[in-house]
Amino acid sequence: MVTDHRKLPRRRGDALNDAIYRATLDELAEVGYAKLTMERVAERAKASKASLYRRWPTKMELVHDAVQHVLRGPMTPPDTGSLRDDLISLLRQSAEMLTGPAGEALRGVLTDALSDARRTAELRARSHGSGLRMVETIVRRAAARGEIDESAITPRRLEVPLALLRHHFLFHGVPVPGDVIGQMVDEILVPLFKS
DSSP: OOOOGGGSOOOOHHHHHHHHHHHHHHHHHHHOTTTOOHHHHHHHHTOOHHHHHHHOSSHHHHHHHHHHHHHTSSOOOOOOSOHHHHHHHHHHHHHHHHTSHHHHHHHHHHHHHHTOHHHHHHHHHHOOOHHHHHHHHHHHHHHHHTSSOGGGOOHHHHHHHHHHHHHHHHHHOSOOOHHHHHHIIIIIIHHHHHO
């Protein structure tokens, strides 16, 4: 039986957004990105389809924002005192996030966006860059400790840690094994920043 959202107490702002985000993540966990529909999210959130489409014209935008909303928690860059250990810790935290609805969402959003230049540009514009900022914090701390030279910190090198993790996730799935993360760090990342 479908609930008539018009007979429910009216929610606005954060309360409505939170219900929609939760419904989106629940749908992702239940049916995956490919089968997720705006109609089912609206029904699950006990909201109107119009309220979804007003805020998010596409499924990609809705899913991206729902995942970003969940991931905006207090994740801070690890600070173990070692570049190697900080990178391993960061990649492990990131890999753990990929095992839940965030991973399913990332896979779907990337598949959806990469087939369309306009959507790719939208996705790039919507990305917050928090992962990149954490990598930069980690390597700048390593430079301040004298582990690496400041000249090793370049925009392209900063992209490599999370790009490696995303690549492994997209082609091999989850979970990303700890030994694979160790190999990424020992064979690629530490040498990259020490060169």
